[in-house]
Amino acid sequence: MSENIQETVFDIFAKYATLKREEFTLETSLLAAGMDSLDAVEILFALEDRFDITIPNPSSVTEATFGDVVQLVTSLVAAKESESTP
Amino acid sequence: MKRVVVTGRGSLTALGMDCATFDQRLMSGACGIGPISRFDPSALQIQIAAQIPGYQEADWFDEGQLSQLDRFAQYGMLAARQAIADARLPLQDEAIARRTAVLIGTGCGGQETQEQGYHRLYVQGAKRFHPFTVPKLIHSAVASQISIAHKVTGPVFTTSSACSSAGHAIGMSLLMLRAGMVDMAITGGTEACITFATVRAWEGLRVMARSVCRPFCKQRDGMVLGEGAAVLVLETLESAQARGVPILAELVGFGMSSDAHNLVQAHVDGPVAAMRAALADAGLLPEQIDYINAHGTGTTLNDQVETQAIQTVFAEHARTVAVSSTKSMHGHTLGAASAVESMACLAALQQQKVPPTIHFLDPDPHCALNIVQNQAQSMAIGAVMNNSFAFGGLNTSLIFKSPPS
Numbered sequence: 001m002s003e004n005i006q007e008t009v010f011d012i013f014a015k016y017a018t019l020k021r022e023e024f025t026l027e028t029s030l031l032a033a034g035m036d037s038l039d040a041v042e043i044l045f046a047l048e049d050r051f052d053i054t055i056p057n058p059s060s061v062t063e064a065t066f067g068d069v070v071q072l073v074t075s076l077v078a079a080k081e082s083e084s085t086p
Numbered sequence: 087m088k089r090v091v092v093t094g095r096g097s098l099t100a101l102g103m104d105c106a107t108f109d110q111r112l113m114s115g116a117c118g119i120g121p122i123s124r125f126d127p128s129a130l131q132i133q134i135a136a137q138i139p140g141y142q143e144a145d146w147f148d149e150g151q152l153s154q155l156d157r158f159a160q161y162g163m164l165a166a167r168q169a170i171a172d173a174r175l176p177l178q179d180e181a182i183a184r185r186t187a188v189l190i191g192t193g194c195g196g197q198e199t200q201e202q203g204y205h206r207l208y209v210q211g212a213k214r215f216h217p218f219t220v221p222k223l224i225h226s227a228v229a230s231q232i233s234i235a236h237k238v239t240g241p242v243f244t245t246s247s248a249c250s251s252a253g254h255a256i257g258m259s260l261l262m263l264r265a266g267m268v269d270m271a272i273t274g275g276t277e278a279c280i281t282f283a284t285v286r287a288w289e290g291l292r293v294m295a296r297s298v299c300r301p302f303c304k305q306r307d308g309m310v311l312g313e314g315a316a317v318l319v320l321e322t323l324e325s326a327q328a329r330g331v332p333i334l335a336e337l338v339g340f341g342m343s344s345d346a347h348n349l350v351q352a353h354v355d356g357p358v359a360a361m362r363a364a365l366a367d368a369g370l371l372p373e374q375i376d377y378i379n380a381h382g383t384g385t386t387l388n389d390q391v392e393t394q395a396i397q398t399v400f401a402e403h404a405r406t407v408a409v410s411s412t413k414s415m416h417g418h419t420l421g422a423a424s425a426v427e428s429m430a431c432l433a434a435l436q437q438q439k440v441p442p443t444i445h446f447l448d449p450d451p452h453c454a455l456n457i458v459q460n461q462a463q464s465m466a467i468g469a470v471m472n473n474s475f476a477f478g479g480l481n482t483s484l485i486f487k488s489p490p491s
Contacts, residue, residue, distance in 0.1 A: 015149075041217040042153060048214055 005051075005077065006070045012046045013066065026067030037062055051077050090263045091489065092334040093326050094173025094319030096165040097429050099416045100136035100312055104168060109433040111415070112441045113462045118416050119298060119310050125282050132294045135280045136312030136417025154218050155231065156196035161315035161422075162228035162276035163235060166190075170236055173319035174331055175270060177236050187268045188232045188242040189259045190317070191251025191275035193421030193476075194284065196223025201283050228276055240268050246421065249381070250342075251275050252316070253424030253474040253482025257340040259320050269325045274425035276315035285311065291350070293385045299418075300445040301382035301411035302389045302453040309383040312417020316425035323490065333489040335435050338469070339368025345479025352388050353479060357381075357395035360481035364471065365399070368485045372400040375407055375485070376467040377440050379427045381475045382411025383418055392475065393453045408465065410443045410458040424474040424482060431470040431486050439464045 006026075014021040018034030030040060040061035047069075048055055053076040097104065100118025101111040111118070118136045127133040143152055143160055155163070166188075170177065177183045199222045206212035221227060226244040233242040241262065245254040252275025259271035288294055288311060295308035326333055341363025345356030365372060381392055389411075397404040412430045419426050430441050439462045446459040472484040 045214065045217045049212075052213075054213075 005074050008050060009047065009070050009073055010066070012043055012050065016043060024066060026070065027065055029063055029065050031062040035062060047073055053077060053080055088264050088266060089323040089490070090260050090320050090337045091323050091326050092318050092337060092432065092486070093321055093331050094169040094175065095317070095334065095429060095432060096168025096172060097314065097316040097426065098138055098161050098164050099314035099316070099419065099426055100138060101416050103138070105429060108429055109437070112412060112430055112433055113437060113439055115442050115444045115461055116415060117298070117444055118312070122280065122285070124280055127285070130282070130285055131289050132285055132296065134295070134297065134310055135285070136310060137280055138314055153216070154222055156199045156222050156227065157278035158192055158194065158196060158276050159228040159231050161278055161313070162190050162317070163231055165274060165276065165315035165317040166232045166236070166272055169272060169317040169319045173321070174329070175319060177238060180239070182270070183237050184239045185269045186238045186240045187259060187262055187271040187273070188229045188238050189245060189255040189271060189273045190229045190232065191245045191247070191253070191255035191421050191425065192225050192228060192277055193246060193248045193251050194277060194279045195225035195246070196227065197279055197284055198281050199223040201281050232272060238272065247480040248476035248478055249418070249420050249423050250474040250476035250480045250482045251421035251424070253484060254342065256318065256320070256337070256424060256428065256484060257342060257482055260337055260340050263320055263322055270319065270321040272317060272319055274315065274317035274428070275419070275422035277420045277422040278313050279420055280311055280313050295384055298445040299384040299414045300447065301380070301384040301414055301443055302393070302409070302450060302455065302457045303443070303446045304448040304450040306384045306386070306389065306450070308385050309413065310417045312413070312419040314416070314419050314426060315422050316429050318425065318428060335432050335486045335488065336490055337484065338487050339364040339370065339485030341365070341367055341483045343481045345481070347479050349478050352391040352475060354391055354394045354398065356479050356481045357392060357473065357475050358398045360483040361395065361399045361471065361473065364483035364485050368469070370469060370485065373403050375400070375469050375471050376465065377408045377431070377434050377470040379431050379470065379472045380409050380411045381473045382413055382443070384411070384413065388475070389450070390452045392473070393455055396455060404455060406456055408440045408458050408463065409455045410441055412441050414444045424472060424484065427472050427474070428484065428486070431472050434467055434470055435486060435488050438467050440467070
């Protein structure tokens with residue numbers, strides 16, 4: 001996939017975070033960025049929809065860092081692409 | 087038994103975004119029915135409806151709120167907000183908020199959310215629904231959202247009985263107030279049913295008018311769907327007097343009944359029973375009712391059956407009591423109808439004027455009532471009756487009187 005996954009994930013986070021987009025780092029947690037569990041549910045939906053992946057039910061989303069999410073999405077996207085490769 | 091009065095009102099209908107505009111347009115005989123503009127109706131046989139003019143959800147709610155608010159809940163929220171402000175309800179007082187109810191009727195609930203979800207799922211092949219699809223579309227979402235927004239912690243629920251939904255909500259509020267369960271109630275109805283699939287489904291019943299709605303008139307050809315919400319603040323007379331707020335009217339009677347007959351075919355007995363029960367509850371004789379805001383959908387059968395029912399209950403007075411169907415102006419708002427039409431009744435009491443049935447051409451000999459035609463009529467009005475007779479034979483009748491002096 002040629003698109004920058006991190007940029008797209010950050011774009012989605014930016015819709016829900018109280019933290020400014022330019023202050024995002026891979027170490028920022030969703031909680032620290034001002035997102036609650038309801039935001040997280042919407043974010044998971046937006047990520048699934050955007051990347052056409054299925055994210056397994058996480059144990060605690062808000063404690064995850066942006067880096068965790070980017071890594072998870074990257075691996076799910078890679079898994080999907082390897083499946084669809086003939 | 088405690089007396090119950092109306093101290094606030096709010097509405098959002100095809101006749102306008104607030105009650106002042108509603109009253110003004112209602113009494114001038116304005117028509118809120120027109121071509122459907124919310125979506126492309128060109129594939130439909132029925133292409134008219136009574137839509138709220140110029141309504142844009144983004145004008146009223148931010149993106150975060152909208153992810154949890156179907157259109158029916160948006161309308162209910164906005165009407166409730168108006169009514170609460172009008173009544174100056176002191177809901178910041180936790181003890182008062184605990185003694186306040188929110189009872190809102192809706193027939194269809196989150197129809198738009200459901201329809202858009204199914205379109206994505208079945209047509210576009212989407213693999214998932216938006217996570218708030220379920221909480222957004224449930225019928226009770228509107229009552230919950232009003233409760234959350236205004237921190238009302240007393241009894242909160244939704245009534246659903248098709249076109250009598252709001253009548254049942256207002257009636258249940260009255261009973262709870264009389265019983266001393268609550269001191270105040272935020273009650274009414276909301277409906278947002280103008281969607282492609284809903285209109286198509288209504289077409290199937292073959293009861294829809296093609297151009298205008300002219301109830302009780304010989305040339306009538308059916309009903310027209312309308313959308314919107316109306317909310318009343320009801321409270322005990324003693325609470326209103328203690329707060330020193332203006333009283334708009336007294337809610338004196340409520341009757342309900344079931345035809346136990348047919349899901350769609352109207353029957354005379356049920357409406358007769360509901361109207362008689364309301365009169366008995368109010369302690370009024372039929373002769374003491376000056377105006378009936380009829381269910382008057384504009385279908386051949388409803389108007390004929392309702393006429394027979396009024397004739398049965400009112401006997402000789404059926405020739406003189408003023409009758410109109412304001413659905414000719416704001417459309418049939420289904421689950422919100424009884425609430426929207428309560429607004430028309432309040433306007434009638436306040437202005438001592440009967441709102442008209444517009445587009446009226448020739449009288450139908452099968453509907454031999456004193457129909458107020460095309461122009462509002464000034465007259466002395468002390469008590470008014472508001473009828474709603476729903477699919478499934480579920481009937482409500484409310485009686486309002488001028489405020490106690």
